[in-house]
Amino acid sequence: MNINDQHLRFIFFIFFSFLLCFVMLVCGYVLGGRSYFKQSPEPFESGIVSVGSAHMQVPIKFSLIAIFFVLFDVEVLYLYIWSLGVREAGWIGLLNICFFIHILLMTLFYLIRNNIFKWIILK
Structure with a gap:
């Protein structure tokens, strides 16, 4: 079996990646804080004892807007990468990106038409 320099480096x-992860885990275990209670006596935030429940209902609109932001943000990254290689892509690349933008606009108009972006908070 012949191992060349590139295989040896890999x-x-x-090996050193696993070693670094292991050392970080051991250091966290050794240097980390310990709790000797089976259950902590009272929850507190910055030394202040909390009052009431921490559970609160959040409308689904917040999650939808976050998902839409992430989706459209990723599409902007695709457009940026395409803009870097626009000359190499040629006319076929231009037609592909026009189709891509068309699908994005159709999706956006569909979301607007179905009132996804309306913020009506019912009490």
């Missing part, structure tokens, strides 16, 4: 990289 093996060292993997």
